[in-house]
Amino acid sequence: MTNLSQVSDSEQRVLIVGAGFSGAVLARQLAELANIKSLVIDSREHIAGNCHTERDAETGIMIHRYGPHIFHTNRADVWDYVNRFGDFRPFVNRVKATIDQGVFSLPVNLHTINQFFGTNLSPAEAREFIEQKADTSITEPANFEEQALKFIGRELYEAFFQGYTKKQWGCDPRELPAAILSRLPVRFSYDDNYYNSSFQGIPAEGYTEVVAKILSHPNIEVRLNTRYEHDMAKSFDHVFYTGPLDGYFDHRLGRLSYRTVFWEEKRATGDFQGVAVMNYPNPEVPYTRIHEHKHFTPWEKHEATQAFVEYSKETGPDDIPYYPKRLPADKELLAAYIELAKAEHKVSFLGRLATYRYLDMHQVIGEAMDFVERWLSAKENGEALPECWQGL
Template sequence: MFDWLIVGAGFAGSVLAERLASQRNAKVLVIDKRNHIAGNAYDRHDNAGVLMHQYGPHIFHTNSQAIFDYLSNFTGWRPYEHRVLAQVDGQLLPIPINRTTINKLYGLSLSSDAETEAFLATLAEPVPEIRTSEDVVVSRVGRELYEKFFRGYTRKQWGVDPSELDKSVTARVPTRVNEDDRYFNDSFQFMPEHGYTRMFERMLDHPNIKVMLNTRFEEIRDIIPYRRMIFTGPVDEYFDFRYGRLPYRSLRFEHVTLDKPWHQPVGVVNYPQTEDYTRVTEYKHLTGQEHPKTSLTYERSSAEGEPYYPVPRPENALLYKKYEELAEAEQDVWFVGRLATYRYYNMDQVVGQALATFRRIEASLSEVEVD
């Protein structure tokens, strides 16, 4: 009899397995339907020996000292500040839009934050209430930059117009008036020294944790005895789609290795205007690996396939609320992670959510023990 069954060996499942095994001496079974641990953060060496990310570029960034310290128990780190260029009007320009982007695009020589702010103010369109992903961008940089950098990319990525997506989606990308060209400005920006998979191996390396791969929850739910469960798969699937399907956006990854050391100047190049793919990642920029060849991933998104992104739209939030009510009523089952709580969370946020869930579990178990 296992104390816990954990469905999913991604961040949500693995953090909870580690906490329950090491802090509560619980016997834990972690299962995953895939043939590997680490969920979407899984990385591996490809046939050429280049370390690549199977499910697209994963860059760790957080403002939380506690989350960084927790993961540091399982990995050393390599400092890495992510930079992205967007191919717009035939040029490679910094995204997030910053002073350099504006100067290059408009042939200007704005030289201060104040001048850039004043220029952006001439482009910005007033929007009375910022509700959608279009509103966020248009109100800050105006329609022309919105069309060039955001509209096409978002339509490719999400299959809907930014005017139909919650503001939180494009609000992930700031606009800057200085020359800071980093994609993130969090205080901790690192890559795990030997990759994500190695970090997960260390997290799950505990005598109380057993891992079963290539195993779907549905196959074992009635066969393997367990007391309590953590579920990190899609919440609508768990409830047999009782209220209909929650939309998740899927991706297709095309991995390529080239017989030359470098392909592009930065880790990621975005294609908001041309091409059927959204972005191209070159991993050696992220990992710091030295290798005579280089490996890339082309990302195309689609409605069908493995679920990757919850789709932040008001009607989806309402549908999720109904599933959330079912989840809350489910005895001895905790729903954690991007798919199970239908949240567009980054890795650090999922780690934070899992650690918070562990504290709630501890509180509820100590009540049971007192009873």
């Protein structure tokens, strides 16, 4: 039995499980908009969830501990919000890919096309050229592979998508839903900015400092190394849960499937690969990509360097869940867990894990901001409290 009596005095009103961006923004918005007090707990020994960054003690390089994170959004309110709490410096992610034929620019753009096919095509010519490559016999793509072939044809698909997808998801692309590749994955210009967003950057002192500032409010208490247990709920008016949905129910219906990633670290002096992210789509290469973290802070100078070779695998019970697989069986299980969640009294489920979606930082921040407004308005008007199950 967990005793939270020392924190359950009248000052503490809501419990927020998870000190990632979702939990931090919830706590701050509740504090600022309604003067609500919260206790934020996290089972880890640090705040910021998977966005946690820290300087390496030896090299001084800012390391993204759970994989590289680049902030990007089209929402001006979300951009203004994060800039209240951090000094976001301009950063454009220009990803490269090493394949047998050489090093190419990603996402596939006019440079990639002209280099790959040995052509000198204009944007209009390239569009026509790729349209001819595309498999027009596919009208209703049934899976990821068919979707890619319909858009870009076999050569580009095999060179840049097939092997990478197999490694990342651990299955044949024909087993994955077409929706994973929902838009045309090619640009007919030399724009090699990985993201299409209006606002983009990386905080000068890392994401953990940003989250620490969001959490720094007299109404917010943070308790680390504290795992949620159900008997904690009774000390609070409401629980906002941002951990894994199946974990909340002790996996009683089974486990939602995720892919996880792990890294092999390489330390060197100088420059390891000359770019922040290098992808390796070739199926014979066992890893998916290498990220070199000092390139995420081009405004800093470091003699040493740290590169992380990234591998992908199935998520075991002790691994960190990263990418929700959302296969048909997962969606059935998810629907069953949502029914259980809807029956929970005074608990809201938010964030990437509790709603079992891949969500970027700007999305969880935006959702938390919007959710607090809807939740406060529903409370004030005596309406049913909102849920966060959209787009499932």
